[in-house]
Amino acid sequence: MSRVIHVAVGVVRRSDGKILIARRPDHLHMGGRWEFPGGKVESGESVQQALTRELLEEVAIEVDQLQPLVEIQHEYAEKTVLLDTWQVTAFSGEAQGREGQETAWVAVQELNNYQFPDANQAIIEAIKAVEV
């Protein structure tokens, strides 16, 4: 029916095991909920390029190394997204919400205390399943 929106999503893991999350601005789709930073893949871009660009733009993280984690396709009432999710295994920079978003570093076991978009439950399961 409708086209699928390809979204590059980053699971940034710090050396202490905590993961970076950010709160989506209120005016956006799923506004107010927490997310793993990322955004839409633009035409002509690879998903890795998109993720590298989005993490720098949104949270000032410079990606050095990526590896694929999971792909989740989810139909919201408004749109269908493909969350192409990657682990950021090496990075530099201090995370900050460059678009005014709140950010937090959260232990894997505590991710369930935050409200994410519905599609993210499958990402959280994949994070828990990964050997660190």
Ligand SMILES: Nc1nc2c([nH]c(=O)n2[C@H]2C[C@H](O)[C@@H](COP(=O)(O)OP(=O)(O)OP(=O)(O)O)O2)c(=O)[nH]1
């Ligand atoms: N980045 C991100 N998007 C998510 C997550 N979970 C989830 O359902 N989404 C959805 C919400 C949006 O519909 C879509 C991502 O779009 P976005 O708003 O981040 O895209 P973008 O950064 O390119 O934003 P814009 O330039 O279009 O404003 O994917 C998540 O964990 N991270």
Ligand SMILES: [Mg+2]
């Ligand atoms: Mg985004």
